[in-house]
Amino acid sequence: MKISIRGARGSIPTTNPATTHYGGDTSCVLVSEKDCMLVLDGGSGMQRLNLSQDTGIKKIDILLTHLHLDHIQGLGFFSPLFDPSFDVHIWGPAANTTSLHARLSRYLSPPLFPVLLRDLPCQLTLHEIDNSSFEIGHFHIHSRYIIHPGSTLGFRITGRRSTFTYIPDHEPALGVMNAMNDKKWISGIDLAANAELLLHDAQYTAQEYKNHLGWGHSSMEDAIKFASLAGVKHLLLSHHDPSRTDEQLDALIADLKKQNDLSFSFEPAAEGMNIELA
Amino acid sequence: MPAYEIEIILSRQLADCLSMPVFLTDTTGNLIFYNEPAEEILGTRFAESGEMKVEAWSTMFQQQDEEGNLLQPEELPLVRTLRDQYPYHKTFCIRSLKGRAEKISVTSYPIIGRTGKFLGAVAIFWSAKDL
Numbered sequence: 001m002k003i004s005i006r007g008a009r010g011s012i013p014t015t016n017p018a019t020t021h022y023g024g025d026t027s028c029v030l031v032s033e034k035d036c037m038l039v040l041d042g043g044s045g046m047q048r049l050n051l052s053q054d055t056g057i058k059k060i061d062i063l064l065t066h067l068h069l070d071h072i073q074g075l076g077f078f079s080p081l082f083d084p085s086f087d088v089h090i091w092g093p094a095a096n097t098t099s100l101h102a103r104l105s106r107y108l109s110p111p112l113f114p115v116l117l118r119d120l121p122c123q124l125t126l127h128e129i130d131n132s133s134f135e136i137g138h139f140h141i142h143s144r145y146i147i148h149p150g151s152t153l154g155f156r157i158t159g160r161r162s163t164f165t166y167i168p169d170h171e172p173a174l175g176v177m178n179a180m181n182d183k184k185w186i187s188g189i190d191l192a193a194n195a196e197l198l199l200h201d202a203q204y205t206a207q208e209y210k211n212h213l214g215w216g217h218s219s220m221e222d223a224i225k226f227a228s229l230a231g232v233k234h235l236l237l238s239h240h241d242p243s244r245t246d247e248q249l250d251a252l253i254a255d256l257k258k259q260n261d262l263s264f265s266f267e268p269a270a271e272g273m274n275i276e277l278a
Numbered sequence: 279m280p281a282y283e284i285e286i287i288l289s290r291q292l293a294d295c296l297s298m299p300v301f302l303t304d305t306t307g308n309l310i311f312y313n314e315p316a317e318e319i320l321g322t323r324f325a326e327s328g329e330m331k332v333e334a335w336s337t338m339f340q341q342q343d344e345e346g347n348l349l350q351p352e353e354l355p356l357v358r359t360l361r362d363q364y365p366y367h368k369t370f371c372i373r374s375l376k377g378r379a380e381k382i383s384v385t386s387y388p389i390i391g392r393t394g395k396f397l398g399a400v401a402i403f404w405s406a407k408d409l
Contacts, residue, residue, distance in 0.1 A: 038389060045332065049372055053311060069324055094393075095392075096392060130393045130400060131283075131393060145283070145284050145286060146338070147284050147287070147288065151392060169280060174288075184279050184281045184282055185281070185282060185290065186281055186287075187281070187284050188281075189281045190280050190281050
């Protein structure tokens, strides 16, 4: 299974020269294995996924964790949506009162966007999912609601030999911190259990998190603790704060590595990073 | 054991912040969390007892009406909520195993999650002197 990071910035794209290493595009990850391909989230990193020229693939499955703007703003600039030869499937979280189509249409309609969702030329199919298990090609996917404002999912994707867990926006530490040691009280822990790779929200430092309780994001320390409890083998810290420079992030990670003697490796997710899972 | 649904996790977190006693049960009535004020009612600490089966916690106190008649379990708000997934409220007296009697009001409500599934129930207790 190949994981390709196309956007790891949180909240809003950055164009700051000081963020070029880890990148300024918001959440988007390409997962591929053999002839199967998934796009996770449609952040601004999606705009440079030029699949029609790269691969000859004509069916695209896009899995959306939630519909905050930094996870869907790339949809309007994703070329397969405007190509009638493409069969595009968007899998997104179900909500109590409004359909996925209606919620996506809030963005893909005037005045925010000139083209209506229903007028996109591709063959579009929407799938509403919740605590679901489903197959796409040979990928087995488990989705589960996790703690983040609004209807938000995490994904556990199992390929032929490995598992990748994707939880880019998540605040498992909200509230009862001492319950973090009891796994059944931890949001999302089943999704990440023993995964070969976990990509997890790590927007804040522990100090910054104190001023952002309930905003739906994690500190780097809590992301590491979550990964440790889940028994993952490799952790990618993601959803980098838009104000965080590469230099600052490197310094924070170096400190965390000094403080933590862990059985797994961790590093910040970087735009352009490719990871091959055995 | 798989993790609880986030609606249950967040209900525990809310209960942990409240000054009113709160019980949180699963769909079968097992007490999966009670907060610090509720420890007074049960006479035990959650940190010590952990989760309790319904047959264990339901015998830790007796319920009586205001005339002192024993109340059947099926008359209690939490039991009714677990049975039919509606909210209920009732004022009655409890006597703990330590012999302390107290008049309380209880409000119970079901936790129906995002998927529309019944996930558990909450009971909130008020001492009648606060009413």
